[in-house]
Every structure is written in structure tokens, then in C-alpha cells.
Amino acid sequence: MSFYSRFAACYEQVFPFREEVYRFLLGHAGPADGSVLDVGCGPGHYCGRFARDGYRATGLDLDEAMVVEAGRHYPEAEFLCLDMRSAKTAGRGFRCIYSIGNVLAHLHREDLAPFIDSVHGMLVPGGCWIMQVMNWDALMTVRDYRFPDKTLKADGVPAVFQRRYSNIGRDSLTFSFSLNRTSGAEIFSERFTLYPVSGQEYVELHDAAGFRRSGVYADFSESPVRSDPGSGLVMAFVRD
16 A cells, blocks of 8 residues: 555645745746646645646656546646656656655665756756755754654544654665554554755755756745754756
């Protein structure tokens, strides 16, 4: 069973559509007749909004249940069940490509440079690439980081969603999350290996691919980058 199939009842409570995120993406997407690509689209909310606003929107995700759900809700957009390492098969001529929600951290370092190269080739000249990950420079100052618990409803019953980074090192870390009844009974849990990359390394990889950096922020409100563990990193690049 896919991650989304197990987590669908709670997904919207943990990862809701956020207007400030969409406004940021929209501000980099160019005229409404352009094409956008969402790498790691989840249930497709941002693609659906772009399509509603007149863009040709494509989303890709590795979770088949996510892709099915996205297509059911947003038939005006296109959704592909695709590994991001094969993103270039989604086509070319995009005005904006974005990957948000720390999706990029699932790529092993040896796959990161080829992926960035492929994004560059998929964009039109002047097109924008936006990535959001954790601020790994800040997180790598600790060995363990636990996000604040989030209380929500699972099948109408109060539950607690927990996320944690552990075994944090320069090459990899463990990301674990779980959903538990308030009584302590586990509903489900998952664990992944993620691959942290410093801000400077991201810049160097994009420089090598031919990108020009256009903005670096802590979040989609364009706040300055912070040094506290748990903070984020949003980077925008342009293909000249």
C-alpha cells in the first residue's frame, strides 16, 4: 500500500494548500499561457490552481495513489506517476519548474547534479526553477531534531502526528514520522533516508548547470535565511 493510501485521511490536515506558497510560485511563473511542472506534486493542489488560472500544468509524483487522486480532482491538469530522476520524460518548454516540501532531499547526491541539469534543459530561456528544502546548514549543527507535535483528527478521533530527524550527518540522515492515537496506540509510521546538501553546494551545482540565482529565502514569504534548526530554505534560479 502506498504512503498516500495509508495517510490520505490526514494528509490535508498536515500538508494543506497554502496561499502564500502559491503566490510565490505564481510570481515566478510568467504569463498565464505558459507551462509549469510540479516535481513531487502530491495530491496536485498547486497544479490544479495553476490550471484553473490558465496555465498548462503538469505534476509528477512517485506515489501512484497520489497521482490518481490528483487526476480525479484536477482533470484539467496532467499528472504522471514518475520518479524525479526521470523528470525529463515529462517534456520541455516549461516556464516554471518547482519542487517544494523537501522532496529534493530524497535524491542521493550522485543523482542531484543530473537532475539539476535536466531541469535546466526542460526550461525555456528565462524560465525559473524553484526548490524548497530544509536548511541543512542549520540542521547539521545537531544530531537529532524533533518537530513540534501536531494534533489532528484520524477517522474523527484525536491523534498526534510526529516528525523527527535523527542520525544527522553530512551525507545522510533518518527522517521518521508517525501518527498515533492520543492513547498512544500507533496508527502508522514510516522512515526514510534523506540526503542533506549545504546551501553553498546547491549554489555550486546550479552554477555548474548554467543557472543564475535570483533569490534565497527562509520561506515563501521571502524572509531572510535563519540559522535555527528546523528552518527552511527556498531558492529560486533562472535559466538565462
